[in-house]
Amino acid sequence: MRTPLEVVIGSCEAAAALLSELADGEGHGLRLARARLHVALCSRCAGVVAELDATIEALRGLGRARPDPHPELVPAVIERIRRERR
Numbered sequence: 001m002r003t004p005l006e007v008v009i010g011s012c013e014a015a016a017a018l019l020s021e022l023a024d025g026e027g028h029g030l031r032l033a034r035a036r037l038h039v040a041l042c043s044r045c046a047g048v049v050a051e052l053d054a055t056i057e058a059l060r061g062l063g064r065a066r067p068d069p070h071p072e073l074v075p076a077v078i079e080r081i082r083r084e085r086r
Contacts (some may be wrong), residue, residue: 009038017044023052 002011010031018035021027039045 005041009041010034011043012038012042015039015042016048019049019052022049023056 014031015022015035015038018032021032024037039049053060
């Protein structure tokens with residue numbers, strides 16, 4: 001049986017079903033509005049959304065990270081190109 005609060009803001013399961021839409025910040029409609037309200041009032045679901053947001057941001061950061069090449073890589077590539085040109 002659903003509690004009166006679940007009737008108004010929906011359940012954790014209903015909010016979880018819309019996690020990707022919530023994370024995208026796009027979309028509209030009553031179901032998504034209820035899910036946003038649910039997350040705002042449910043600390044457990046708010047924690048899940050915060051973890052998802054942090055994971056998405058970390059994954060985006062992977063594309064920006066440019067580690068320095070191994071110090072021997074550039075000289076080795078140059079040497080190989082020279083050998084192939086001979």
